Amino acid sequence: xxxxxxxxxxxxxxxxxxxxxxxxxxxxxxxxxxxxxxxxxxxxxxxxxxxxxxxxxxxxxxxxxxxxxxxxxxxxxxxxxxxxxxxxxxxxxxxxxxxxxxxxxxxxxxxxxxxxxxxxxxxxxxxxxxxxxxxxxxxxxxxxxxxxxxxxxxx
Amino acid sequence: xxxxxxxxxxxxxxxxxxxxxxxxxxxxxxxxxxxxxxxxxxxxxxxxxxxxxxxxxxxxxxxxxxxxxxxxxxxxxxxxxxxxxxxxxxxxxxxxxxxxxxxxxxx
Numbered sequence: 001x002x003x004x005x006x007x008x009x010x011x012x013x014x015x016x017x018x019x020x021x022x023x024x025x026x027x028x029x030x031x032x033x034x035x036x037x038x039x040x041x042x043x044x045x046x047x048x049x050x051x052x053x054x055x056x057x058x059x060x061x062x063x064x065x066x067x068x069x070x071x072x073x074x075x076x077x078x079x080x081x082x083x084x085x086x087x088x089x090x091x092x093x094x095x096x097x098x099x100x101x102x103x104x105x106x107x108x109x110x111x112x113x114x115x116x117x118x119x120x121x122x123x124x125x126x127x128x129x130x131x132x133x134x135x136x137x138x139x140x141x142x143x144x145x146x147x148x149x150x151x152x153x154x155x
Numbered sequence: 156x157x158x159x160x161x162x163x164x165x166x167x168x169x170x171x172x173x174x175x176x177x178x179x180x181x182x183x184x185x186x187x188x189x190x191x192x193x194x195x196x197x198x199x200x201x202x203x204x205x206x207x208x209x210x211x212x213x214x215x216x217x218x219x220x221x222x223x224x225x226x227x228x229x230x231x232x233x234x235x236x237x238x239x240x241x242x243x244x245x246x247x248x249x250x251x252x253x254x255x256x257x258x259x260x261x262x
Contacts, residue, residue, distance in 0.1 A: 010239050012186055016232045018232075019233055020236055021182075023261055032260050033258055034260060037258070056249065056254060058250065059250045107171060
């Protein structure tokens with residue numbers, strides 16, 4: 001008999017958070033997209049992997065949670081419910097990839113702003129963000145609270 | 156990828172790698188019986204069906220359906236934040252089979 005495991009019921013958290021953020025805070029952006037695969041495929045990928053459509057190879061690229069392009073900047077945004085420290089290295093990596101991205105080329109040479117969206121303010125996270133040129137933004141939609149409580153956070 | 160010939164075009168078909176602009180309304184979850192492409196046996200699936208009002212800037216009377224939980228979640232998040240009775244989205248599909256993914260953004 002198949003074990004049911006200890007995993008709780010699946011629910012959407014980050015996906016909803018990202019889309020809601022884009023709908024409200026990036027409403028007037030020139031370009032906005034959620035869960036974008038960033039960067040360009042290495043040219044040798046096409047010779048190493050044959051018989052697969054190029055669009056399928058895109059899944060080898062990492063994806064960023066959201067991109068909002070404004071008249072004066074490109075915002076690369078990562079959302080974290082847990083472990084915001086991970087986002088620091090992710091965002092730095094995404095910046096490099098964004099510079100190679102074909103779709104984003106049309107918006108260059110706007111400056112790139114890296115943004116971490118976290119549900120609470122943490123001075124230590126803020127300090128490490130500042131040290132790495134990342135903007136920390138606190139965003140806590142009301143529907144997130146019961147989920148955070150389920151995860152064991154005191155909110 | 157070659158585009159299949161379409162005669163009636165009652166449904167919107169996403170073409171891998173191509174960004175499509177859709178104006179959608181009236182999401183409905185429906186249960187349908189399909190032939191499983193891997194086992195060739197019939198199975199019942201739930202899918203999200205939208206009425207399409209515009210496709211790439213052209214007014215149409217079509218449906219757009221997706222059995223993808225990921226895509227359904229993204230579209231419903233946009234639907235929940237709508238300010239009118241419709242939503243406008245760009246959808247790009249890429250990848251195939253289990254690696255299929257969607258980039259979604261509100262217009």
